[in-house]
Structure formats: C-alpha cells, structure tokens
Amino acid sequence: MSSATFSQVRSQVSKLEKQTEGLLAQYSGFQNLSNTTANDEEKELDSSISQVLDKREEVIQTLNRICDMESGISSSKLQQLQRHKEVLAEHRRSYSKIKSIISEERNRNNLLFSVRSDIDAHKQRSVNFSNGNAGINSNDYILDERVRADNANSFAERLLQQAYSTRDELYSQRAYLTGASQRISNTVQRIPGINVLLSKINTRRKRDTLILASLIATCILLLFLTF
Template structure:
C-alpha cells in the first residue's frame, strides 16, 4: 500500500514538474511587458515543487526507516516467542544456529568496516600527495618572494599548533575510550 501511494505521489510530482515546464514555455513566448510577474510566479511554483519533492523524500525515508524498524522488532518478537515455545534440544540447536548467523553477520560487518577504512586510507594518501605538491609549489614561491615566505612560516606555525592540539584531543579520546571499556 505504501509503495503504491509513494508511486502515485511521485507521478503527481512529475506531472507538477511538467506543468511548470509548460508554464516556462508559455512565459518565454509571452509578451515582454508582463514577463517579470510571470517569471516571479514561475519561480515561486518551481520553489514550491522543490519543497514538495524534498518533503516527500524526507517523509518516504522516515516511513521506510519506521517499517524496517517494525520488521526488525517483529522478527525479534517472533524469535522470542518461538524460543519460548520450542523444546529444550531444538532451542539449543536453534540457539547455535542463530549464534552462528550472528557471528557471520558480525564478520561481514567487520569486513565492510575494514574495506571502508582501506578506502579512506587510500583517499587520505592521495590527498596527502596533492597537499605535498601544493606545499612544494608554495615553498618555491616563498623562496622567490620574501613576504610570502614569512606568511608561509606563520601558517606552518599554526599548522603545527593545530596538529599538537589535534593529537592531544585524539589521545584524550583514546584514554577515555580505554577507561570506558575497562569500566
């Protein structure tokens, strides 16, 4: 039911977009005297369409998240009910199967996280190379022009200070994380 309603709303929004395009074509063919009023009205209609589309996307994603949450909670409830109703032996075997499934899901999630971390590392390396190239160019310019050299030195001092502050913040976060884990 939700999918059909979402499809209907998408079709209506597409139709509204087509009407806006037709209005735009009419405005371009209209007399120059009333053009500013028509263009203002057309822009207002486009803004309204944009707002409708944004609200629709937000509402649809909220409803989908809610449905997924309800499905998850429903499956957990069914699992609990089936666990209560099953016999001791089948409970154990089901428990082992579920545990195995949870372990596989956890392994998959860890694998995904490692892949994300590797991609992030590669991106950071490429950014580092680009920033080193920029720094080399800046050093060359600084050697050519003494005033730029003093500006670059001040920037480097701030960069060093920011690095120290960032290091302290990361260190404190690690310490607090270790304390939290140990607690």
Template sequence: MQRTSSPSQQPLLDETDMSIITNPTKSWDQLRKEARSLESEIESKLAALSKVGQSTGLDDIGQESETDELLKKLQLVITGMGDFIDKPSSTPTNPSMIHLLSRHKDILYDYTKEFRRVKGSIKAARDKANLMNQVQDEIRSFNTGGNRDNADYYLTERNRVESTHRMTDMILEQAYATRQDVSRQGRIMHGVNQRVGGVVSRIPGINNLISRINTRRKRDTLIMAGVVSTCSILIILYWLRT
C-alpha cells in the first residue's frame, strides 16, 4: 500500500537529516507512543517560547534549539510510521493507521508553523529591546554631554520668568493707583453734591427762582413752536392757492 501524504505537510529536515534511519524493529504502538510523547513535549516548549516572545525575547536561544530538535525527532518518527505502513508485514494495514499517520503529519505542520511564528515574535521582541537600549544609551549620552547647555537654558528661562513677574507687579501697582484715584474723585464729587444740596436747602428762594425760570423757558418754547407752525401753515396755503 502506498503511503498517503498530507497536502499541508512541509518537510522540516534536509536530505542529510532524512537519511537518518529509524529503528526498524519498533512496532506501530511504540512509534505512536513516541510521536505522542514528542508532540506533548513540543507543545510545552512552544507555550514556554510564547511567554518568552511576549516579554523580552532575550533568554530563548536554548529553548529554540531544543524545540527545533524535538520537531526533527517528531518528523523522523512520522517517517518511521510511514515506512512501517509501506513495508510488508504480518500486521495488516487498516485505514485507521493511515488516518492516524495523516493526523500526526498535520500536527507536525501546525507545530512547525507555530514555531516559526513564535521565532518571529521573539526576534521582533529582541529587536525592540535592542532599539530601546540604544535609545536609552543615546539619551544618557546626550544628558551627559548637554548638562551645561541645559543649565544655560534653564537659567535663561528663569530670567524670563522673573522679568515677567516684575512687569506683572508694575501693572498691578498702576491698577491699584488708578483705582485709588477713581475712588478719591468719586468721594470729591459726592462731597460737592452734598454741598450744593446744602446751599440750596439754606436759601429757599433759589428753588422758586429756578422753577420760574424753567416755567418761562417752557412758555417761550411753546410760543416759538406756535409761531413756527402758523408760519408753516400760511406758507403751505399760499403755495396751494398759487
């Protein structure tokens, strides 16, 4: 019977690694147990590598090598399982064995894909950490070399702030002085009004005189208004007759 191959299976080993011959005396059950054991161990390694990739990605070299070796061993075991199915033996080959072999190939493909993804994440985390270290080194170098410039800058800014404070104090003093002048003038006007009221109250005839003057002005205004109105009416009538 020909060995079936999964369309998603990608070879993990090169020709030299594929030339390694597995133990031909192993039974199907032994190969299956070994494959399951390797798959469980690979899953644990991938989980550990995922945590490393989410952190700094700096302490992962040994785990990457171990995971890569486990994947190679799993591929060798799967190759041995395929050889066991292909070779004639007293044990008949059934469809479940072929299905199980295909399942192990799919698992190997998934683990290989996940391993490459985790390696990429670890590399990205490592590059990010290196970049951060470079930035911190540059900042420290800048701070060390630019302390004098920073001191001059801060001194200049301090002088500007003090100058602004002095100008603000001068403006406030002028505002207070203006307020005092306005208050003093208000008190003076109030005193003048009180004096005028006192003078008027002391001379009773002044109120009567002022009232008469106002009445006469109103009368003169009414007379002038009547004269102007009469003249206007006469002029209009003259225009209408002519």
C-alpha cells in the first residue's frame, strides 16, 4: 500500500464508499422490523459495516500520507482527500443514526411485549387467587414486581445512554458545520473580487426589496383613495 499511487489508493476508497452505501441501504431495512432481538443477518451486517468503515479510515490515512510525501501536491488532490474524509464522516453518522433507530424500535417492542406479558401474568394470578392459591400467588407477585422494577431500571438506563449518544452526535454535527462554514469563509477570502461580488448582490437584493415594497404601498394607497 505504501508504494501505491494517489490514483490507486483513491480508487480503493471510492470502491469502499460504494460498498458502504450498499450495506447501509440493507441495514436501514431493519428499522421497520418488529423483532425483539437482532437476528444473525442483522449482526453480520452490523459487523460488516463497522469493518468497512474502519478499513476506509485506514485507506484514507494512507492517502493522506501520500499527499504529505508528495511535493507540490495539487489543490484538486487535497480537495478529493478532504471530500473522502467528509463522506466517511457522513456514513458514520448515518450508521449511528440507523443503529440508534433500530435500538429504539427494539426497546419499544420489548416494552410492549413486557406489558402484554404483565397483563397475561396478572390475569393468571387473578385466576389462581380465585381458585384458592393466594399464598403462592402473593410470593410470585412479589418476585414478578422485583423483575419488572429491574427491567424498568434497565430500560431507563438504555434511554439515558441513547440520549447521551444523540447529544454527542449533535455536538459532532455542529462541529462539522462550523468547520464547513470556516472553509467556505476561507475560500471566499482567497478568491479575488468575491467579496465585491457578494456586496453587489446584497445591494441589488436590497434595492429590489425597496422597489417592491414601494410598489405595494403605492397600490394599497391607490385602492384606498379609489374606494
């Protein structure tokens, strides 16, 4: 890999990007399933996506080293490298989002299943109590309540973990948007005359807004005087 050229390594990155897109499309199909546990196919797909993303990270690092070692690297190659990094970040966010949705949906299904089980257990306890098994039923009820309390605590902990994960994801997106804004600002500053062009566009926009407002005010005034 170290003796490979920029074009060869970039071609490998592009292939991995297409492979990731296909895997993410398959993985998103598990968002609408009502299963309460992950099956073998989902686990294998999850592992494949994680491995491909890690592989892309390694290949992009190799591409970055090639750029560092190449003297007089062109700006187009640096832009391509930056774009591959951005696409990798986007795919990681998509992967985390899909995984979070699947987890939330599965927790919801498990909660519904637990509620149904509690209702069925309550009905069964009522039947046992009416048949004279009150003593045994009371002990079972205490044990069941303890299990339900543990399940509720575990569910609350999972929700908190997902909330923290979502918060970290929002922080990451904010940092990414801030970096994009800074890159745009730097690009605007490097291009000669761009600030003058933007200033003229803003001036024309204000002028058009003023003309339109004056026209509307004149029409309203004429209608008022007419009637």
